[in-house]
């Protein structure tokens with residue numbers, strides 16, 4: 001499914017007032033993980049209260065041991081500090097990387113802003129080498145803007 005086709009489906013999910021924010025975010029994770037062939041794990045991390053760490057929220061894919069990630073650690077922790085997208089075409093080339101599964105070859109992390117503040121991020125792991133393009137970044141920035149509206 002193309003990103004163009006996914007956008008209205010994501011808007012529909014996030015607009016469902018009968019569901020909690022967590023339920024809607026879970027459905028967004030499920031939709032992305034099942035619709036984009038190279039999205040093998042899709043999850044949201046959020047700042048854990050006042051702590052300088054990320055806490056795993058909803059996700060689709062294999063369970064991970066990394067439910068808490070300190071700021072600065074791994075790709076996710078670096079994005080919590082940099083406020084910038086981080087596209088990793090080859091995870092083996094990264095020193096500051098937290099491995100969640102031996103199958104993961106690439107990763108993309110895009111920060112999620114609410115009222116200009118970096119409050120979390122979407123994290124996607126891929127079993128495909130170098131799969132992410134600028135289109136993924138544009139699409140995932142848009143997803144995060146829509147998610148921020150219901151938080």
Ligand code: SME
Pocket residue numbers: 041043064066069073074075076077096097098099100107123125
């Ligand atoms: N690989 C991430 C950790 C999170 S898992 O991919 C779910 C990182 O280096 O921050």
